[in-house]
Structure formats: structure tokens, C-alpha cells
Amino acid sequence: xxxxxxxxxxxxxxxxxxxxxxxxxxxxxxxxxxxxxxxxxxxxxxxxxxxxxxxxxxxxxxxxxxxxxxxxxxxxxxxxxxxxxxxxxxxxxxxxxxxxxxxxxxxxxxx
Amino acid sequence: xxxxxxxxxxxxxxxxxxxxxxxxxxxxxxxxxxxxxxxxxxxxxxxxxxxxxxxxxxxxxxxxxxxxxxxxxxxxxxxxxxxxxxxxxxxxxxxxxxxxxxxxxxxxxxxxxxxxxxxxxxxx
Numbered sequence: 001x002x003x004x005x006x007x008x009x010x011x012x013x014x015x016x017x018x019x020x021x022x023x024x025x026x027x028x029x030x031x032x033x034x035x036x037x038x039x040x041x042x043x044x045x046x047x048x049x050x051x052x053x054x055x056x057x058x059x060x061x062x063x064x065x066x067x068x069x070x071x072x073x074x075x076x077x078x079x080x081x082x083x084x085x086x087x088x089x090x091x092x093x094x095x096x097x098x099x100x101x102x103x104x105x106x107x108x109x110x111x
Numbered sequence: 112x113x114x115x116x117x118x119x120x121x122x123x124x125x126x127x128x129x130x131x132x133x134x135x136x137x138x139x140x141x142x143x144x145x146x147x148x149x150x151x152x153x154x155x156x157x158x159x160x161x162x163x164x165x166x167x168x169x170x171x172x173x174x175x176x177x178x179x180x181x182x183x184x185x186x187x188x189x190x191x192x193x194x195x196x197x198x199x200x201x202x203x204x205x206x207x208x209x210x211x212x213x214x215x216x217x218x219x220x221x222x223x224x225x226x227x228x229x230x231x232x233x234x235x
Binding site for chain 2: 033047088092099
């Protein structure tokens, strides 16, 4: 079981806006930054969002992140077929001598 | 440009050890921490630990304490991850990933640059 909880799947049609949730606790999301990664099949993960809502250069502004309390969300607007991928949230957890923890991942399907 | 190139796939027997390398180029090796993350077949991402290439200090996930060792060679700009006492559950793709920037405490995270991954298969 992952420390951070994500829905296993999400879907949308081209052009739609979809959100993926990530639920944690006071020792991780509640007190540390949240990060989001996109993983296309057979490839290494790619950083999408860092420090809750910051986009690395090159990431389209269709992707946005937010955090409230012990939960976070990734929103994708103007959904495109190439957005079909697995998405993972991550956060530092202050318990157990500190570690980075990931959500279980959400498989996004573009219908 | 920044590159992280990992060593090739490995097949190991239970109880053995494996050492995966991650050779870096295109940036100042000692300026960025390096993470190791693994992914079992069909499963999610799992953080293993982090090394500071500057002084060699490390921090490991408690799950891997006692079985994992991360080292670096500044002369070749290469980091290594060795995992011992392998079991079938260690079958996974292992990734090195450069930290996103000013790593300190809870602000360390795998950033924009990842290795291509190394498949380690543990089977008798």
C-alpha cells in the first residue's frame, strides 16, 4: 500500500479538463511540497510539477498543481491524446527518518 | 546537454548482490544530489535513497537500510547503487535521477533528468 493515495484510473475526452487527486497526511503533504510525474509506457518518469504548483520549463501550462491541507491535485486542461500516461504524486515524509514517498499512480486514458 | 547513462540489464540469483552504475555528463557532478528510484513490473515508483556526490553522504529509505549502498566516483562522474541479499521481490527497473535543485530536508526531489533505467531480474 502506498503512503499517498491516488485513484487507480481516470479518463476524459480530448479537450476536457481532468483532475487527479493525491491524499496524504500531516507528515507528508501536510508539511512538505508535492511533486507530480508523468510516465509514458516504457519510459522514465518526467517531472511535471514541483513545489506544489511550479512547472519546469517545457511543461505546457495545460498542467497545473495545487495543494490544500493534506491533499493535492493535478489538473490537465485541454486534454490531448498524448497525455495518456501514468501519473504519480510524491512528497517528502518526515516519519521514519525522512523519505520520499510516491502515490500508487493513476492511469489516465484519453477516450 | 545533461545525460545520465545507466549500466545494462542484470540477471541475479536470490541472495546475490547487484551494482548498478549511472554515469553523468553535461553538468557539474558535485553540484546536484542523485536519487535512486525503482519500479517493479506493472507497479508504481519506489524511492530508495539519495547520495550527495560532493561529500558522499547518503540517506536511505528505511526499507532498504542494511541492504543498499550508494557510492560515487568523482573522477568519472558516476554514481553507483548496490543492493545485496537479493530476493525475487527486488526484480524491478532501477532509475537514477538527478535532484531538482537546492536539495535540503524535505525539498529534495527527482528532477528533470533521469537515467534510462536498468532492469534487474532476480531468479533462481
